[in-house]
Amino acid sequence: METEKKAGRYARIYDQVTELLIKSNNPISAMATISALLHHKMDFFWTGFYLLHEGKLQVGPYQGSLACIDLKNDTGVCWAAITRKQTVIVPDVHDFPGHIACDSRSQSEIVVPLFNAEGQITGVLDIDSATLSTFDETDALWLEKLVKLIHG
Numbered sequence: 001m002e003t004e005k006k007a008g009r010y011a012r013i014y015d016q017v018t019e020l021l022i023k024s025n026n027p028i029s030a031m032a033t034i035s036a037l038l039h040h041k042m043d044f045f046w047t048g049f050y051l052l053h054e055g056k057l058q059v060g061p062y063q064g065s066l067a068c069i070d071l072k073n074d075t076g077v078c079w080a081a082i083t084r085k086q087t088v089i090v091p092d093v094h095d096f097p098g099h100i101a102c103d104s105r106s107q108s109e110i111v112v113p114l115f116n117a118e119g120q121i122t123g124v125l126d127i128d129s130a131t132l133s134t135f136d137e138t139d140a141l142w143l144e145k146l147v148k149l150i151h152g
Contacts, residue, residue: 017034045106048125049123086113108132112144115151
């Protein structure tokens with residue numbers, strides 16, 4: 001999708017999420033809403049959250065095929081985003097050392113860290129595509145804006 005069209009679609013999703021979450025104080029509800037909107041409006045393969053819980057990274061609200069429940073510590077793209085404290089874009093997951101393949105149809109991935117109001121990482125937004133090189137800086141910019149809405 002061309003950059004301008006993609007940015008426009010993200011802007012509309014952002015406005016819709018903002019409107020839907022205006023009265024919500026529940027981060028799980030916010031994650032479920034964001035996952036559903038992104039998955040269906042951006043036509044992603046897998047869209048969801050992994051949350052830190054007692055030292056484990058465990059699946060949270062998501063849309064798509066069956067997810068891995070626990071992600072092996074310090075392995076894969078999700079843990080890389082947590083360790084680096086920044087968004088990680090992977091054009092080809094097969095080239096990423098330690099990639100965790102919950103579904104072999106995944107080809108590219110973007111992972112955005114989720115920070116709480118105190119600035120601590122509580123999890124990640126993980127999005128997979130069934131095609132190579134789907135994600136770029138436009139995705140990173142808008143997805144980072146969207147996850148900031150979760151903890152207000």
